[in-house]
Each structure stands twice: as C-alpha cells, then as structure tokens.
Amino acid sequence: MATAEAKVPAHPTLAEANRDITRPIAMPDKRFYLVLGVAAAGLALMFGAWFYQIGAGIGVAGITHPVFWGVYITTFVFWVGIAHSGTLISAILYLFRSGWRTTINRTAEAMTIFAVMTAGLFPLIHLGRVWYFYYLMPYPSQRQIWPDFRSPLVMDVFAVSTYLTISALFWYTGLIPDFAILRDRAKGWMYKIYGAFSLGWQGTVSEWRHYRRIYLYMAGIATPLVLSVHSVVSWDFALSIVPGWHSTIFAPYFVAGAIFSGVALVITIMIPLRWAFGLEAYITENHFENMAKLVLLTSLIVGFSYGTEFFLAYYSADPIEIESFRWRAMGAYALPFWVMVFCNVVVPQALWFKKVRTSLPALFALTIFVNIGMWYERFVIIVTSLAHEYEPGGWGLYTPSWVEMSILVGSFCWFFFWFLLFSRSLPVISIAEVKEHLAHEHSHAEHGDGGDGHE
Amino acid sequence: MxxxxxxxxxxxxxxxxxxxxxxxxxxxxxxxxxxxxxxxxxxxxxxxSSPVRVWALTGAITGCTLGVLLTAGTSLAYPLVTQGKPLVSLPPFVVFMFELTVLLTGIFGLVALLVHTRRPVINLDPxxxxxxxxxxxxxxxxxxxxxxxxxxxxxxxxxxxxxxxxx
Structure with a gap:
C-alpha cells in the first residue's frame, strides 16, 4: 500500500507519474478494510432504518404537520450542493485552461457522481411509498396522464438525472486514457476489466484528436448544467409562496452555496487522500490555496445573500415575511441559525490570511465547519420557513426522529463507501492530464536550460 | 497495419x-x-478539425426538439390547466428543453467518439x-x-x- 512515507520525486518524469499515481491501486491493507467496514456498518444502519420506515410507514419519521419537509429534503439539497464542486472544478476550470485543476479534477468529479447518487436516494426515501417513484417519470401510461411539466419538482427530476448522466459521461471520457494505462500494467482478469473499460484505447493521434474535441464540448455543456441544477433545486422552494422561500435571489444564492460546500468537501477529502497515497508532488499547497480562495469568495457571496434575505424581508414591508425572518434568527430554531452564520460566514474569514490558506490542518478543520454550516443552512431554510408560515394556528415545531438521523448518518457512509472503492480501483488523479502538464514543463525546461530534456 | x-x-x-x-x-x-x-x-x-462537433450539434438539436415535443406535446395531448398557466407555458418548459439539449449533446458526443475512433476493439494494433x-x-x-x-x-x-x- 502507498503511504505517507512513500518517496515522491520533486519533479516527476512521465514514467514516475504513472508509477506514483497508480501505486495505490494495489491489494489494500487492513486499514483500508477497517475504514471500509465502518462505512459498510453505516450503510447497514441506513438501509435498516429505511426498510423499517417502509414497513412501519412514513409516520416513523419526524415530519408531520406543518413541517412536511425535514431532514430528508435538507440532506437531499446538501448532497446536491456537494455534487457541484466536481463539475465546477473540472469543466469551468478546463474551459479557462487553469492548469491547477489537473490534479484535483478526477477526485472532485468522483465526488460529484457519488454525491448525486446519495442525493438521489433522499426523494425516494422521503416518498415513503418508494415503489411509486415511477410516477415522476414521463412514460405513456394507460390513462395518458403525464407529469406536470410546470412543476419545479418535475424539473428537479430532469435536472438531477441529467446532471448525474452528464457527470458520469464526462468522468468516464476523462478516464478512458487512464484505463488504458491501467490495462497495460495489469495481468489476468484485471487486464480484461481495465481493457474493456479502455475500449481498446491506444493513444493514436486520431483518438486524441476526437477525444480532445469531445472533452471540450462536454466541459462546455457541463458548465451551464452546473449552474442550472442548483437553480432548479432552489426553485423547489422559490416558486412556492411560503414566507422565507419565495425569493428571487434563491437561484444564485443556492449556486454559490453549492460551490462553497462542494469545494470545502473537496479540500476535506483531498488532504487525507494526499497524505495516505503519498501524492505530495502532484497535489501541492498551491492547489489547496487556490481552492481556499474559492471557498472564501463563495463564503462572502453566501454571507451577502444571508444579509440580502433579511433586507428583502424588511424592505417588502410584509409583516408575514418580516416575522418569518425575525423568528428564524430569534425563535425556536435560533441555535441552528447562528451555527449556520458562525460556520459559513465567520469561520471562513480566517482564509484572508495566507498562513491559514497554506496550513493543511487549519484548512481541514475549517472546511469541516463549512460543511456543518451548509447542512444547517438548508435545515434553517426548509424547517424554519415551514414551521412558521402564515397563520399562528398553523405553526409547529419539528424534531427529527432516530430513523431520519440514522439515514442522515448512513448517507455519509454511503458516499464514503463508494469513494473508498473508487480510490482503490481507479487513479485519483488524471494521469494523462498530469503527464501532459509535465511533458510541457519538461519541454520548457529543456529549451530554457539546454538540458537533455529527459521525459 | x-x-x-x-x-x-x-x-x-x-x-x-x-x-x-x-x-x-x-x-x-x-x-x-x-x-x-x-x-x-x-x-x-x-x-x-474533428467531425464530432457535427454529432454534438445534432444531439443538441434533437434534445431541444424532444424537450418541446415532450412538454408541449403531452400538455396538448391531455389538456389540463394547472397553476392557472397556459397549456403551453414556455418559461417552465425551457428548463426541460435545456436539460434534454445538454443530455443528448453529451450522449451523442460519446457515441461520436466511439464511431470516429472505431472503438471499442478487442485486439490492439500490432x-x-x-x-x-x-x-x-x-x-x-x-x-x-x-x-x-x-x-x-x-x-x-x-x-x-x-x-x-x-x-
């Protein structure tokens, strides 16, 4: 197993890049199985609680009048938000030709796919009678009734499923040359598996020519898709007339929040991954500092949005809206609200200091705060708005049940279970892209220094 | 070869x-x-240049057309006014047109890659x-x-x- 002690060259050659990045793909050790076992136990907890809910009925969840959207929808929005980092980093930075994306895009894209897979479970769990999920799909039924295409909930089905499909295609397309690398170093049945996924890739000029074009087009279409998905998710709320939800700023506010939490989780995951796999030469402090700047920027946007929400409520002169926001900050759910503000607005201000941006332990801790804060943000938006709508007679409080909390905890295990399997079966860094970067670096060095230019 | x-x-x-x-x-x-x-x-x-761009464009046009047919077509096939909006309400339908445009552009693109590189193959070039x-x-x-x-x-x-x- 690759460990933190693995020797890593400061300026790797192409062969060394192949070796270093593929090194973790080997027979895992006990530590890996231990962590995987913990994730599997969490999965068992989640599915146990879900099956109990299916058997006993949705009443075992804490959601009831007036709060019918609780932890399940909160967690759905949280994971969709997490899913934004991958395609953002990969597609947008690819279009801008940002060289620093090459070592983090593969992991970020994997996070996207696993996060969407996690998010996609929650509407199904929330349905209660999960076997009716196909009502959301447009299919020619005997009664000729189709989904209501004016409903944001149906938009959500299309947006999230399109996002999952395109993210998976984008990820797979980027992986094809790396599958060929794995195939060429594998033996036996692994050779056949990697060979099948590589589609017979040989790196001919014709293959690279079409590959580069289609990768560019996919990045081009994925970029507006990233922005659309969380906008559509925000319209699940904003297109209603619930005070606290009916706001025109929701789309950009949600997109900024999604990027904020997504990039934060990339940092949280990349720091231990870099250490465990000995990838210090490829994922440098500079990468983390760039991501930290992105976290700071989106934190400022999110903080500004919190303020704007309150100002809009005040400026509307609508007593219901004003009361909704007063209660959000000072009512029964004041603690979650202030946890949200502290984690998402106050803590990230430390990133103004370069010392914090370049300190990996500090970044690790800070990004955990951000993700706690971002889960609370969705909880505050959803629950406080529903708990305190128009009529005082219709007000009520919501407390999550053990079933909901088990499924929430299990969702993290579900996410990490897939991520752990990914980290041991595929390169966590795009080898072809890193080698492209290294080849050009070496080429420049060759011409600048007049050295032998060994590749 | x-x-x-x-x-x-x-x-x-x-x-x-x-x-x-x-x-x-x-x-x-x-x-x-x-x-x-x-x-x-x-x-x-x-x-x-690469001909995959033609495939991508074809996918985009097909997806957008499919989005129009699915939303407007089904609304007209089973006319039921909801939310006080016209049967063919373009603003919400644009979301579906966009999503299907993106979806089919991506799928057509990957197919184009396979077609033009003549992949998959089992036996590698000698x-x-x-x-x-x-x-x-x-x-x-x-x-x-x-x-x-x-x-x-x-x-x-x-x-x-x-x-x-x-x-």
Missing amino acids: SSGVLGQYDTLHGTLDAIARLRDAGHRDIEVFSPIPSPEIEEAMDIH AYRTSFSVDRWGIFVPVNGEGHAAAEALVRETAAVDVEVQG
Missing part, C-alpha cells in the same frame, strides 16, 4: 521532428501513438507497445512490398530510441 517500421521516441520534440521528416519524405499515412494529448502532433500531421501509455511516443510507417530498408533507414535518421521492422 501489420507491415512497416516502428520508431519509438522519448520526447515530444523528437516525435514532432520525426513526423515532419517522414511526411516530407512522402510518408503521409503514418500512425502516431502518444502518451499525452498533443495539439502539436495534430498540427504536424495537418489535422485541424504496432502498439505498452510503453506508449507510459512515456514513449511511437511512429509506425506502413510499408507495402519493397521499401522496408529505405523506411527503416529514414526512421533511424530521426531521434528514434528504438526501431523495429514488422512484416
């Missing part, structure tokens, strides 16, 4: 130089293997070497009938670190 001369190179610069020499010598049907995507090689081989996925570039010069010696001599004149004659 079974008969010819294969040269291996350990730098991109050496590969580009060899491509230029071979093409100048009349070998325009050479196959180049590269461990990295390289626009420089495409330029050296005078390749400037000229392919595993070092081409590590740190070496390869140029295969197909030779029919006589001419192996001349082609070999030409490849050896370049910066090839290894030369093999096949067939």
